[in-house]
Amino acid sequence: MARRRVGVLVSGSGSNLQALLDAAAAPEAPFEIVLVLANRPDAYGLERARLAGIEARLIDHRSFAGRETFEAALDAALREAGVEIVCLAGFMRVLTAGFVEGWTGRMLNIHPSLLPSFRGLHTHARALAGSCAVAGCTVHLVTPDLDAGPVVVQGLVPVLPGDTPESLAARTIEVEHRAYPRALAMLAEDRVRLEEGRATLADERPGERLLLHPLLAGMA
Template identity: 60%
Template structure:
């Protein structure tokens, strides 16, 4: 099996990165985590990557005078390591159109809401303020517009009476850790791909059931 070479970009502790690493350690997974890269040298996820035997690289954005020069350094690092695919996992930098277009169709992100609802930040707070009964997370291809790329996969959690931002975030994060590896597997083995601005799935699913909240 020809395993895809994957880079994970992080800015912090990298909990989603860990879920991707654990999934890719299984021999049947169609991709390998070849690099973990952070814009912060003190990111906790770098040490966690090293402990798993994965190259960990810091490219400090503060060392560059422009966003473009910073992203050029990242692009060079990725290409010099023959990276096939990029996963953003808590990478807290807004990427320029130049970088996004360089990696078009080869870069995904996970966002803590059911897109297109609640793009941007403070998603759990906004979900509670709006009174929605379901919330969740989304894996999507990255496009220049923030959190607007074609959707690969979503997971839904109920919003229950008495929820706080923290309790809701914890429930969503648990699903992120399951969803992101699943979505990456689908892309690496060809079951999901970007086709003219939409995600093309090669395998269907049973859509007879329904998710309900309250159940």
């Protein structure tokens, strides 16, 4: 099977982008990163892409009159590069329904909570405020409703005594970097099926869609 062509949208440091780049470097990876787009000139994700020899382009949202023209530029760049799957990796712009629907079933996002809990921002602080025993991350297909798309993979992390939003975030990102490449591989292999608004997997293996932080794995 030919490797699927992936475009990644970033706004910041791009640590999840780096996890995808590292995974794509494996000979057996079913995907390749062919384009990285950023909406901010200071996004370090652009430099990560260049260091990996991947085309990187700035499409600054502030240069456009509105969301529609900005998104038209994003869409044109992705399609010109022959992108088949889009990954949002810390892309801090809410996308319109029109853009999202143009990539239905072919766009992934990673969110730092166990969706449907804690959609939106400040997820770690909200998990701590809610006295949650566990937190985590979710890789999901993108739909027009924010953080509401079908779940592909989730990662589970423990909430420890004395945790701060920063310490919980640091623990969660460890699992994010494992969950995102796994979910992308599933989609690139055409194993993800949409059924009645849910994502299922062809030939799913037990536990395949759940990752545990090493601290939890050690407690199992």
